[in-house]
Amino acid sequence: MQHWMNALNRHWGIAAELRQLAGEYDLNFLAEAANGARYLLKVMRAGCDPALVQMQIGALDHIGAAAPGLPVAKPVAALDGSKLVEIADAEGLARLVWVQEALPGACYADVTPHSEDLILRLGRVLGASDRALDGFAHPALTRDFKWDLTAARWIEGELDVIHDDTRRALINGIADDFARVEDQLNALPRQAIHNDANDYNILVEGELGRTAISGLIDFGDMCAAPKVCELAIAGAYVVLDHPRPERALAALVRGYHAANRLSVDEVELIWPLLRMRLAVSVVNSALMALQVPDDPYVTISQGPAWRFLENTAVKGGLVSARLRAACGFPVTEGADRIRDHIDAHRGSYPALIGEDLAQAPMGSLSVETSTYPRDPFHMPVEDAARLGAVVPDAPIWFGSYNEPRLIYAGPAFRSGPWRASDRRTVHLGVDIFAPAGTLLYAPLSGRVEAVENRSDPLDYGGVVILHHETPQGDAFYTLYGHLDPEICDRLKPGDPVAQGSAFCRLGTPEQNGGWAPHAHFQLALTADGMAPDWPGVADPDDITFWQAICPNPAALLNLPDEKTAHFPTSKEAVWQDRQAHFAPNLRLSYDDPVMVVRGWRHHLFDEWGRPYLDAYNNVPHVGHAHPRLQAVAAEQLGRVNTNTRYLHPAQTAFADKLLSKLPDPLQVCFFVNSGSEANELALRLARAYSGATGIVTPDHGYHGNTTGAIDISAYKFNAPGGIGPSDWVELIEVADDFRGRFRRDDPYRARKFADLVDPAIAALQAKGHGLAGFIAETFPSVGGQIIPPVGYLPAVYDKVRAAGGVCIADEVQTGLGRLGEYYFGFEQQGAVPDIVVLGKPIGNGHPIGVVITTRTIADSFAQGPEFFSTFGGSTLSCRIGKEVLDIVDEEGLQDNAQRMGARLIDGLRQIEGDFVCVGDVRGMGLFLGVELVNPNGSEATEICAYLKNRMRDHRILIGSEGPKDNILKIRPPLTIEAEDIDMILITLRDILEEVGDYAPPATCDHTHHHSGCGCC
C-alpha cells in the first residue's frame, strides 16, 4: 500500500491515504487526499494489454468532452501529462497505472429499492453515454471475446456443460431464437458501447428513496456493437429478482429511448438479446465451475438468472409489446391498422346477440358501487349466479370495459402472497348479460384459434377465440367466454367462422363456470403471450399497457366507446375539489393519499380495487363493513331512531352491557356523539363534583377537537399555530420510560413520574383554580404509543384524590379489548378511575361517545340543569354500541388481539435486534409503537415518514406519532390475522433494508452559528 501511496505522490503529486477496493485481477485503491479530493488509483494486472487501458481512458475523455454532465469518471493526468504510467510494483514487475477522479455513491447492487424511476434514470444515463460514445473509435474496440453479444453463439458449442436436460433445452431454444435475429442484429450500425452495465458497475447516490445514478464505471469490457446490445445487457441485470421484471425493463428502455432514439426493429431485438446474454452468463458460469469445482459461489451466483429464464409468468411476446409501448410505438406492428379497420365498420357489424344493443342499460359491478361479493376475498358461486339481478328488470344489460371489480377474488388473480398483494381487478372486455341459450353471431369472419371448456368454478366454462385479419394481413382476435360447452363438440382450431353466423350460445350457470348467463366479449391485438390464459382482467397499475393490447371492443358491438366503458372516480379530481371545498388543515395521510371506497374486516380498497391492509384504523374495531352492524342499523332505521327523552330498551341494554365490563363504582352512563364531547362532559362532571376548575394532564395528550378538549390537549394547543396553554391546565411530563426523564433501568420510575403531579397540583391551587381532576389517555397514543410503568396511575390517582380531584381515564384508544390481556388500560395499571371516557371504536364508525362515572359524581352533576344530547343515546346508536360489544365477545376479538399482538411484537422485537434505527418496540395487544432513532439516538422523523409512506406503497396502512413524529403506530382492527401480521413484519423488514445507515444531515442548533451550516 505504501508503495502505491508513494507512487501516487511521486507521479501525480497527490498525497493521499489509500484504501484497497475489491477487484478480480487489477488492484484498485480509493485515494483520499488531505483536501477531501477522492481519486481511484488503478494498478493493472501484470502483462495487461496497454491498448485496452488506452481505450478506456480515451472513451472516458471522449464522453467527458461530448457530454460533460454524465456521471463518468475523469482520468487524471500525471505530472508529466500522461494518463497512463508504467510503474514497477514492489516485486519489480512493470504495471500500468492510471488515476481517475472517484465518483460518489454506492453500487446499484447494494441499494434498494430498484424503483422504476431509478431504472428509468439508469436507462437515460446509458442512452446518453452511448450517444456520447457514438463517434469514438479505437482499434481495441474490435476484438474477439466472450462478452461480445453479437458473437454469443459460441455457447452453442459448449451446451454439454449444462447437465440438466430441461435447462439445456431451454438454453438451446434461446440460442435458436437468437440465431433467427442474428442477421437483423448484424445489419445494425456498430459503435463503442460500455457493454457491461451490471449491478456493480452502476453507482447510486441519495437516500430514503430519493436516489439518482451517480456513476457508470469500469469501461473495461467495451466493444463495438449495435447500441441495442447495451440495453439488452443492462436489462439482463435489471430484471433479475425484480418483483415486476417486465415493468423494470420497460422503464429502462423508456429511459434509454428518451436519451437515444431506438427504432422499432431495435426494440424488437431487446428481448431475444437479453435472454441470450443470460444464456451466455449461465453457460460461462458452468464452464467456470468446471475450473473451480470447489467454489459453490460460481453456481449460486447464477440462481437469479435461472430463476428468471425459467419463470413462465414472464411472457416474451408481451414483453416485446410492452417495450414497443414504452417507446411510444404501436403495441404490435399492426395495432394502428387493426384499430382503424375495426373503427371503419362501426355500425355495420352483425349484431352479436342478434339485436341492437344501443338501448341496453349498463349495470355496475364496480368496486365503488357494487357490494358483490360482500367478502372481497371470497366470491361464492351463489353470488356469481345472482349477478344478473344487478339490473333487475332488464333481460339484457352490459357490464363495462375498464371496470375495477372485486368479483375476481381467488388467489389466481393476485401476484403476491398476501391478501393485500397486487390484484387483477380491471375488466378488459365487455359483458353482455342475456338469457342462457342466447345465440352469438360472429361480428367478423375468421377462424377458430382455440376452443375449450374451462369447467372450474368461476372460470369461463365454454370459451372460443376467433382469429381475424385486416385486409393488410394483420392478425387480431376476439374472445367469447361463458358459453355452452357444446361448442367443443362442433368447432376445432382452424375451422372457419363466417361473419354473421350463429356460432355459439350462452351457457347456463351449470355450464359457464357458475355465473349468471352472460358473454364475456374481448378484443386482443395479439395472441403472442396471451395463450393459454387469455387474461380477462388486469392489474390497475398496469392498465395502460393492457388496454393497448385489449382495446374497448365497443365498435364491434356497433356502439360508441363511451357506452361500454367505465371510468372510476378520479382521485385527482376529488383531491382538487377537496382543496376547493375544505380548509387546508383538513389533512390527508401519506404523500400519495389513498381514496377508500370499500372495506372488509381489516382491509380497504381504493377506486381501482387495489387492496390495502388496514393496520392503522382503530375506529373499525370489529372490522370494516361488519354484516351484523349493517343488519342492526338497517333494521333499526326501518323501525325508529329517536332520542333519550323516550324510553327504549336498547338504551338500558347498551348500558347494562357496558357496565358489565367495568368495576363496581362505575355505575352511571352518559351517551354522547364523540370522544371530544365525552371529554367535555367529563370536565363538567369533575368540576361539578369538586367545585374546582384546575386540571392536571400529561404533556402531548389528545382529548378531542372541541374548545374544552383542545384546552387539555397539549398535542394541539402547543402545536405550531396552536392557542397555547390555558391558565387552569397544568402539564406534567408524560411517563415515557424510553425517552423521558426516568428510564427503564430505574426501578422507582413509576413513583418518580407520579411525583411530578405534586407541583402541578400545588401550582393550580396557588393560582386559585383548585384541582378539579386529572385526565390522561391511559396509554398515551399521539404522545408515542407509550405504556407507563406499572404503578404509575394508582400513585397519581392517590395524589389527585387526596387533593379533592377526580381521576378521568380517556380510554378512547385503549378500551374494549384492544390490549388483549386487558379490556381497559387502567386494569393493567391496577387503578380504578372515577370517570371513564369512551369513543371511536365503540360505534365501529357510527359516532358514539360514552362517559361512565360513579353514582356520587353523577348525582353532583345532576344538581345542575338537565343533561340532553340530541343524538347521544339515539336508538340507533344504542343498538350499534351494544352490537359492537357483543361482537367483541362473541368473535373472541380480545383474545385475537392478544394472540396477534404477541405475534406482532415478537416479530418487531426481532426486527429491533437487526436494525439499528429501531430504537424501541413497545405496546400491548394491538396497540403498538415502533420508535425510530438516528445513529446519534435522536428522533428519526425522516426515517419514520419514509417507512410509513413505503409501507403504504406496499399496501399496508400504518401511522406515525410522537412529539417528533418518529414512532410508527400500528393499531389495526381486532380482526387481523396471522398472515397479515406476517405481511407487516416481512414488508417492514424489506423497507428497513432500504433505509440502510441513513443519518440526517447535520443541522445547526442555532445557538452556535457557524459558516456553512446552511440554515443561518
Ligand SMILES: Cc1ncc(COP(=O)(O)O)c(C=O)c1O
Ligand atoms: C384519546 C382520544 N380521546 C379523544 C379523542 C377525540 O375523539 P373524537 O374525534 O371522536 O371527538 C381522540 C381522537 O382521536 C382520542 O384519540
